Amino acid sequence: MLVGSLAITLNLMSVALLAFFIGVVVLSVSAPLCFSKLSHFTFRIRKLALWLLATGPWWIGAICVAIFWPRVEGGLFASWIANFAHWHHADLFTFTSWHGLTLLVCSLILTWMLVVIVIQSRKKSLSMDNLLELCDTNEMPNHNSHQVYSLQLTIPTAFTSGLLSPKVYLTTALQKQVDQQALDIIIQHELAHVRAYDPLFKMIFALFCRFYPKSVNNILMQHYSLLTEQMADHAVTHFHDSLNVAQTLINVAKLQQKLPINCDGMQLSYFANEQISQRVYRLVSPLEKTPVLALVVAIAAFIGAPLFAVSTVDSFHHFIETFFTH
Known part of the structure; x- marks a missing residue:
């Protein structure tokens, strides 16, 4: 005693x-x-509610x-x-x-x-590191002070990866299949993830969610991923018309219909990866207050x-x- x-x-x-x-x-x-x-809450209130x-x-x-x-x-x-x-x-x-x-x-x-969480997180991190090491990457200039890279892949996709120093990656296949305006919309969207350190906070959020049952964990992650994508979409509307952003989402989603990459990685933020209809709806009908x-x-x-x-x-x-x- x-x-x-x-x-x-x-x-x-x-x-x-x-x-x-x-x-x-x-x-x-x-x-x-x-x-x-x-869905009735503004971005800021939704983010607070999800973290709580x-x-x-x-x-x-x-x-x-x-x-x-x-x-x-x-x-x-x-x-x-x-x-x-x-x-x-x-x-x-x-x-x-x-x-x-x-x-x-x-x-x-x-x-x-x-x-278990540490082991699984480490495996996902190593998988992404191996992918980037195997692929030929080249820095794309003229995008402020942020690092935007071209990735030699035949899959049309764009994503942000990295925790303390996130970087934007656009595959050569995607660059060949979109026009210049759409490409800039995609880059601005990914740079919004960089400024917000979304891959880092998504990983932290995922670690907290892992203590819930799998069904609740999955729904929490879906809502958080949707929120970060919608906030990045909204950030792009400071540079481009919201209808153009919505159209780009739809076009890229069509290109990614057969995308074989798992878009649920904790340390990634993908463009047009999921929940397109909700993102398009929020772009054309923004919520002013809760x-x-x-x-x-x-x-x-x-x-x-x-x-x-x-x-x-x-x-x-x-x-x-x-x-x-x-």
Whole structure:
């Protein structure tokens, strides 16, 4: 048995891990409702909402730790917190108790998931590095200070790759099949990904999403990919008419109908890779502001999630203590 600060730390870690997995379950169940409303939000609000969903289990765990953190008794805030959620003898920790079992099992699961994520991410990164090494690349000048490269491939595609120093790649096949205006639209689109460091943030976002069930993970990534593409499309409208951008999307999508490259790489941002109809619709019908009701509902949901997790952790704690020795 441990007593004192170390015991408090281990108990809080067990709270955080338990709240983390409760958060995964709660957000996985409520995610479909959130996804159905995302199209009503502006780009900025959608981006914030998606990041809150992706990182939800982490900040839910952090909030639970903050609420269960031992406080000096007597204060009004401390009294309210104690009535809402409290942890009996938080300064005692036994490895053979359910606290210890929770900490051990959750830690093993979390560690295993992190190892799998790192290995898979490394494999994808090496695959892209090998592709770029095997292909003949030449820098295309006259595109500001950014690096735009021509890639010797017979596949008509364009993409942005790289984390801290992203670069734009356009295949020679694509350059031969589009006119000069369309080529500039494609380049400006990819440069928007470069300025936003989209490959880097897409990888980070994907890492957070991997802790969700596969179905939720896939939908989160689809929504985030769509958002980054729509934001890059919008950036191009500062240089070209939105209808011309939309037409270029359609034309390139037709060229890529038989594209054999996997467009779901975490460190890539492709032009015209998916969800073309939604991107074209947003180009011709831009959303000026988020409806107030949708915003209020979203805020209420994000406030309610950690409170529900805290209540569940507290109820689970008391349930165990009622039937088993602590």
